[in-house]
Amino acid sequence: MRILFMGTPDIAAASLAAILEAGHEVCGVxxxxxxxxxxxxxxxxxxxxxxxxxxxxxxYQPRTLRDEAVQSDIRALAPELIVVVAYGRILPPEVLEVPPLGCINLHVSLLPKYRGAAPVQWSVINGDTETGVSIMFLDEGLDTGDILNVAPVTIGPEETSGELFERITDQGAKTLVETIAAIGRGEVTRTPQDHSKATLAPPLTKEMARFDFTRPAKEL
Incomplete structure (x- = not known):
């Protein structure tokens, strides 16, 4: 499949490597x-x-995807599918409509729980015993699109967000490649999210890193 990949950090690089290993043609990044x-x-x-x-x-490293010249570049690449992993920008409608197979995103939570920038960290902060990865079609909202595939990941009682992120990175790449293959076969089912159950995972702040020893040991 001809894929345009959008992503930035290590988790995205792991997914890109898995896509390439699976034999797909990545026409641009x-x-x-x-x-x-x-x-x-x-x-x-x-x-x-x-x-x-x-x-x-x-x-390509544009400052925005809303520039007509950038959108022209994307159309010229003629991707069948756009794959997004921790890119850090919301795709505008003009980009979402380019690939005939749509735009999909890897999100590291069991949506609609923990929409936003820091789902892994918040799952640990809140003492959850399970999280996971979700592959969804992108729409104009923030992590609001229809779900295509999910894979749960357990959280150990002493596990840090860094340790959990390493395991989720591997699971995410595997689930993403499986989903792309299913899209190619026309075998995916779109499941709308229950927006009434949505929660947010906003970016962490420096103030949150301060230790407050009046809090329970488990929270610390």
Missing amino acids: FTRQDKPVGRKQVLTAPPVKVLAESKGIPV
Whole structure:
């Protein structure tokens, strides 16, 4: 299948690697711009860009997807499917309508629970015993599209969000590739989300990192 991939961090790079290993044609990669990293503020490329360039895949790093020239580039790439993993931007309608098979997204929670930027962290903060990954069709909302596939992941009693993220990264890549194959066979079922059960996982703040020793040990 001819796929346009959009993603930025390590979890997205793992999914891109799995898509390539499965034999799909990745016609281009969209990722966020290089950023200064570390105390010396060294300009560093996102993991997805590093992988794409090592595979000879064209890389695009636009500031916005709402620019007509950018949308023209996407149409010119002629993807059958757009795959999004932690890209960090909402796709406008003009992009959503480009691929004939639609646009799908990997989200690291069991939607509609924990829509937003930090679902893994909030699942640990809230003491959940289970989370998972959801593959959904993208629409104009924030993680509101129809579900195509889910895979649950248990959370250990002492597991950190970092440890959990590593396991979810592997499960997400596997589930994503399975779903793409099912789309190619025309064997997916769209399940609308129950929006009345939706919860949010907003970005974490520095203030949240402070230890308050009046709180229970389990929360700390």
